[in-house]
Every structure is written in C-alpha cells, then in structure tokens.
Amino acid sequence: MKQLHPEYGFNTLAVHSGTAPDPTTGARSFPIYQTTAYVFDDADHAASLFNLQEPGFIYSRLTNPTVAALEEKLATLEGGRGGTVTSSGHAAETLALFPLMAPGMEVIVADKLYGGTINLMGKSYRKFGWNAVFVDTDNPEAFRKAVTEKTRAIFIENLANPGGVVVDLEAIAKVADEAGVPLVVDNTMATPFLCQPFEWGADLVVHSTTKFLSGQGNAVGGVVIDSGKFPWLGNSKFPSLSTPSPEYNGLTFAETFGDLAYTMYSHAISLRDLGCTQSPMNAWITLNGIETLPLRMERHCSNGLAVAKFLEKQANVEWVSHAGLESSPYFELGKKYLPEGTGSVFTFGVKGGYESGLKMLESVELFSHVANIGDTRSLILHPASTTHRQLTEEQRIAAGAGPEVIRLSIGIECVEDIISDLDQALNCL
Amino acid sequence: MPGPASVDHNSYPDSYIREILRNVRSIAMVGASATWNRPSNFAMKYLLKKGFKVIPVNPNAAVKKICGETVFPDLSSLSGTVDMVDIFRPAEDAPELVEEAIKIGAKVFWMQLEIRHAEAAKRAEEAGLQVVMDRCPKIEYARLTGELGWNGINTGVISNRRKRL
DSSP states (O other): OOOOSSSOOHHHHHHHTTOOOOTTTOOSSOOOOOOSBOOOSSHHHHHHHHTTOSOOOSBTTTOOHHHHHHHHHHHHHHTOSEEEEESSHHHHHHHHHTTTOOTTOEEEEESSSOHHHHHHHHTGGGGGTOEEEEEOTTOHHHHHHHOOTTEEEEEEESSBTTTTBOOOHHHHHHHHHHHTOOEEEEOTTTHHHHOOGGGGTOSEEEEETTTTTTOSSOOOOEEEEEOSOSOOTTOTTOHHHHSOBGGGTTBOHHHHHGGGHHHHHIIIIIIHHHOOOOOHHHHHHHHHHHHTHHHHHHHHHHHHHHHHHHHHTOTTEEEEEOTTSTTSTTHHHHHHHOTTOOOSEEEEEETTHHHHHHHHHHHOSSSEEOSOOSOSSOEEEOGGGTTTTTSOHHHHHHTTOOTTEEEEEOOSSOHHHHHHHHHHHHHTO | OOOGGGOOTTSOOHHHHHHHHHHOOEEEEETOOSSTTSHHHHHHHHHHHTTOEEEEEOOOTTOOEETTEEOBSSGGGOSSOOSEEEEOSOGGGHHHHHHHHHHTTOSEEEEOTTOOOHHHHHHHHHTTOEEEOSOOHHHHHHHHTTGGGGGTBOOOOOOSSOOOO
16 A cells, blocks of 8 residues: 555554644544634735635635545545545535536446446536447457547546446556546445555546445535646646636636646535535545544455455355455456455345345345445345436446346455345245 | 765665754755745744754745745855755756855755755765755655654654654
C-alpha cells in the first residue's frame, strides 16, 4: 500500500484525518455544522469569498465544515489531492464527469457495472448529449479500440457490481494515459482499505459512501476524489479547467489553483450549479463510519471468503463468482490489486434459474432482502428481478446478472450463523 | 531542522514550510499585480490579512500602490531588508532575482507555483537562504492552518489540538 502520510498509517488516518478538534470549542467528536449560511466579516470579505480569492464558507450548497471534514478524510485515505462529497453515489458519477464532458463528447464505460449506472450513463446522459460507449470490462484492448477524438474519460468499477469481477486497473490506466483522458474509477466495492486506484494510474475516484464507508446502511452519499495529477493546464480537451471562467472574473482554474483546480471547480461550479450537496448530518454519520472501516473490512472479507467457499461445495449451487476462490478467472488479478481481500459482495448461481432464485430470497431468515450492499448486516438480492430488472436480458447477462444469479453482501455477524442461514435456505429449494 | 543543502525540492516536509512561515514577517513580492483578479494580487491581499508585511515589487512606473502598499521598482530599491523574497516571475528570471535577494540580505527565496529553477535554488542555498519552489505561500499557509480543508483539500495535517499554524 502506498504511503499516504509521512508519519501515520491507514488505520490512524481513518480515525484522525480531516477531523482535528473543533477550533472554537475544542469538541473532540467532529461537530455537525447544521447551518445553511455563514456571516461575512464585511463587504470586502464577502467579495473575496465569492471571487474564490480566500478560503471560507459562503453557503452550504457549495461548502460546509462537516461535509469538508468528510471530503478531506476521503481524499486522505485515497491518497488524493482533494475531494467533493455529494448527495449520492450517482450524483458523484455525474459530478465527476461534469468538468470533462460536453454535448457530443464520449465516455468509454466498462460493461460490468451496477445496473443503475448502466441506465444513468446509457440513457439519461444522452439527454445531455453525452455519449456512453460500452466495452468489454475484461478486455483492455476493447477500451483502446473505442478511443476517438471525442473521448473525454474512461469509467470503470473496481471490483465490479454485482460482484466477483476484478478489473485490470493498470492496463486500462495505460489506455487512458495514451488517449490523454482521465481514468475514473468507482472504488465503492473495494474501498481505499483494499485498493487505492491512484496507485495504479487512475486520475479520479468516485464512491457511493452509502456502502462500506458509512458502513451501516443509514446515510446515502457519494464522493469524487481527484489525484491532482492530471495535466489540465493548457489542455484544449478540457476547456472548463483550462480556459477563463467569466463568472469568476476570467479566472482559469488550472492556472490559479494548480493541482487543486479540479476540486475547486467541483465546488465552485459543479456543486453550485447541480446542487447535489450532501447534508451535514449524513456527512457526520459517514465520518463516524469511516473510523471503523479497517476493522469492518477485515471481517467483511474473511466472512465473505468463508461463505464463498461454503457455497462452492453445495449441490444446489451451480457456480460462485468470488475473486478470492482459486476457481475464479479473476483470482490472479485479485491477488495483484486486492491482496488484503476481495470484498464481501459476490454472486452465485442457483440450480433451477429464476424461480429458485426467488425461492432462495423467501427462505432466508438472517439475511435481509434489500437493494443495498456494504452494511454490517448480511444482505441478499436477486439482481434480475430488482437492481438490474430495467435492463434488457442481453445487458443483464453481460453485467453478470442473469436469471439464476443471487447477489450477497456478507456482513460482520458470526460467520457460522451466516452460513447456517444460507444452508437452510438452500435446503428449501 | 535539516540544513538547506538537504532539502528535497520535490517533497518538502511540513516542518520546513511551517518554520519558514512562522519566522518570516516581511515579504517582498516580485511581480505583484495591481489587477485585482490576478493571483499575485489576491495572494498579497491574503498574506497582508494574515499579518505579514508585504512589499510589492513591480517595474511598471505607473503603479504606485498595490493593496494600499507602496510599490518598489526592484529589490535593490527597497530601503531595508526583508525576510523573504517571493517571485511571481518566469523561471528564467530566477537567477538574477536570487542575486538581488542575497544582496539585500533576505533569508528565504520562494518561487511560486509552476516556477522551478534548480541552479537558482542551489545558488541561494549556498548563500545560506532557505528555498521553496513550485509552491504558493498563500496555499501553504491555508493548508497548514486547515483553511484549505474547507474546500475539501487534503491538507495532510493530523492534529490532536485545535488548528493553528
């Protein structure tokens, strides 16, 4: 793992980064700044803030102290320069692409993704004139072949949803680098505890913080983190960052802010205009969640692998897709990119197809049937009838969400209890 | 503190930058602009607000005052010494400015974002000056006091105390 700080390691940073004691009160738990606006010292101070000439708070749609603490913590843990927290993971995807895209431009997208992202990028983005070009996740050459003059970004999920797929980050980062466009990696399923995509050449990372980061299924949120490494200055492909912004008195973000440019733009323009801000309350819940991320991820991973190994031996199970199993085609990539564990979200196929899948859901007693992942509780889902149901049959199979597929998100309960619940449910088929 | 010769100009320890910003009281800002929306202008304004004495240096004779401070045409025209010379000038001007900074007895030679000049840095260090390049004192001050974190920037500062420089 890359050294994130000259003195402190990952677990220390998960607890302490971004959340020094409150300067006014000394409060040790970071306060919830539940406010919309902030007083200006005088008219000149207000002008300096609106001109982006001095750090400070104006209005919580753009910045808020509690939300900023979460941004700094996430940027620190990913080894990034800055972060922009959003109202959801979907908002983070749009916010990540907003400074890069324009009508008629293209984003190359891996075809193994969360079903909601396939819809967002494949359908809704067309309304903005943004064209998503889907390519085979497992084939870096397919990404290379899809590059055109109009390409402005490549988007992939690391450890792709609905599970068990490890993406060859380094190979795809090389394609992005040669194409001169940023690689955007959704790192929700791995979290920075298991993999830091910037180490492998990614330029931007997005998360749904709703999942393992907040960790208890109680706060919807997202984040975009910038590595600070992409060369925006003088880059005609990205005029948002490389040419003067009239509303900020002709300020050019890449010139004025250097490696802070992307994060400054994301607050001063993207959040200002799109308004997909996270509430201070959700940010506070997520800050607390991240403090225990390393402990939870260790347990999620060990429980997840034990359950996968159990399932692999069951007569009613056709196959198990977990990158920690030696039978997985992703086993070697998993060892390379996720040496500490390949997560706890994965899929398996039940014998008997669609009907057996539904029967399985109705037979579990400990697992919760919900459309979420990364909770302390073990969760179960039948993607074909839920998260991926709005896709075509062909898209579902390409995304690893065929009729027989069950998705699990293994929690941190006693592993024997989790296994026993699945065992009795499989016996009901 | 490491001596000047041991400074890695690709990666400054926070302690190095913090010591400079704590010790420096007066700054000659070469290339300060009178135009309110240029980075040098609002960097100067910010540093003045934080209590530094900032002396603008700009050869344009038409510019008499910047942010209320009297403008000097070059470093050699300053009446006394300054603790730090901060340059908003192209890198090729750095060697000449280092010589002037040494002559007026400055203790720190600081080159702004995107400005790097290894030879000029070496010359300044040999004369006993501390050198910073490709950084902005406004950004570094805001980073080390935690203000930069207000915009979601990773300040790298971990503290068990209320934030201060």
